[in-house]
Amino acid sequence: MTSRRNQDFSYEYEYNYSQSVPWVDCTQTIARGSSSQHQLPDVNVTDVEVEDDERYIEFDDSEIEDDDDGNEGDLEVKQVLENKAELLNVVKAWHIENNYQYKTQCSNTEIIQLKCVKDNACRWYLRAKEEESIKMWMITVLRGPHTCISASLTQGHQQLDSEYLGSVILGIVRANLKICVAAIQAFASTQLKHEVSYFKAWMAKHKAIEKLFGSFEASYGVLPKFLGSLQMSNPSTVVHFEYKDYNNLVATFGRVFRAFRPSIDGSQYCCPLINIDGMHLYVKYKEKLLIVVAFDADNGLFPLCYALVDVKNNRNWAWFINCIRAYVTDCQGVCVLSD
Secondary structure, eight states: OOOOOOGGHHHOOOOOOTSSSSOTTTSOOOSSTTSSSSOOOOOOOGGGGOOOOOOOOOGGGGOOSSSSEEEEEEEEEEOOSSHHHHHHHHHHEEEEHHOOEEEEEEESSSEEEEEEEEEEEEOOOOEEEHHHHHHHEEEEEEEEOOOOOOOOSSBTTTOOOOHHHHTTTTTHHHOOOOOOHHHHHHHHHHHSBBBBBHHHHHHHHHHHHHHHHHOHHHHHHHHHHHHHHHHHHHHHEEEEEEEEEEEEEEEEEEEEEEOOOOHHHGGGSOSSSEEEEEEEEESSSSEEEEEEEOOOTOOOOEEEEEEESOOOOOHHHHHHHHHHHIIOOTTTTTTEEEO
């Protein structure tokens, strides 16, 4: 059974699938023996993870009748998706396009149940679960269509959150990392037919960047490995790493000094004049980048070394100067320029 994608959203879907996980061809025979009519397990309110910041609503699954229609637009019973996030993106896209809204009945690592926000007047209901045999998510119950009146929403759609918008604009952000927030707002207005706030567009951009390059915390986690690989690929490169503290196998970043071997060797052919400067990094963590450059025979700038510290103070400046003397140059009579 083929999973159909709406033409208006083909750009976002195709890009998202190609960047994150491969598209699953549902024409293949996958778990055909599984029935879409399963007995739903009892839900423990304390163990339920609520999606979309919605309040949990007690739900008695015995009230659900197994009279699912099995097909509604791009959603189908036994439709297989790679993971839960992809499933939610497909459901959100369909509801945003058709101007309907749903609420999360219950959600955990094994099952998800969604109902129309107007559940007293609408019979729409979707149930999906993770199939252990194939390690993918499958829609097992789909009862529809929406019998409520579709309101003409232009803003404030519950499913158009920053997480979904970030996945939609992933390709745009990859092509232009400096895209402004106003352009993302215009994209949502023209392509998704919904207005979004400045803050939501800003959050969507940052979540898209995080999906492309990882989070700040994850980047700091791989920094020691990156510097080690740098030394292996550039023999005799100097890396001096220091931690603030080290507790329970978790280290806190302190400061790091780095100098490439070609820069160290070339420093002896430069003028006895170096320029030391520092700059602020305007990111989540406000580190300071310290830089040293020299001047070659053509009066061109010749980079010598770099350092990353948490704050510019006398202690870190003294440590940086000592690293220059120890690893780069200790020649007498070198003039130092600094502001």
